[in-house]
Structure formats: C-alpha cells, structure tokens
Amino acid sequence: MEALKAVPVVNGRIEGEDFIQNNFYDLGRRPSVTERGLVVPIVRDADKKSFADLERDIADFASRARDGN
Numbered sequence: 373m374e375a376l377k378a379v380p381v382v383n384g385r386i387e388g389e390d391f392i393q394n395n396f397y398d399l400g401r402r403p404s405v406t407e408r409g410l411v412v413p414i415v416r417d418a419d420k421k422s423f424a425d426l427e428r429d430i431a432d433f434a435s436r437a438r439d440g441n
C-alpha cells in the first residue's frame with residue numbers, strides 16, 4: 373500500500389476515455405480454488421487496518437470459502 377501511496381497514478385483505472393484516480397486502497401489476495409470455482413477475496417480499505425486486522429479478514433474469507441459462503 374505504501375507503493376500505491378508513493379506512486380498514486382498506479383492506483384487508478386481507465387473507464388472509456390477517462391482515467392479515474394482511486395482514493396482508497398483495497399487489497400486483493402491470491403485466488404483460491406474451491407469446489408465452486410476461483411475465489412479472490414478483496415479486503416476493502418486495507419490502508420486503514422492493522423496487520424492483525426488484515427490477517428483476521430483473510431482468515432475469515434478462507435473460512436467462508438471453505439464453507440461455501
């Protein structure tokens with residue numbers, strides 16, 4: 373996230389002819405394979421969370437994916 377803050381142009385997207393600068397930092401974890409297919413958990417507002425909170429969110433995603441939720 374520090375890299376995104378240091379080079380903010382990387383934290384954007386192109387929509388049609390426009391470049392949209394994001395003012396938030398979401399974190400995508402590597403895909404996991406479940407019986408229902410690929411799951412890519414996204415932790416929203418990751419820059420506002422502690423490392424422990426990020427770990428807890430990711431563990432929760434893994435648990436819900438295993439349970440099919």
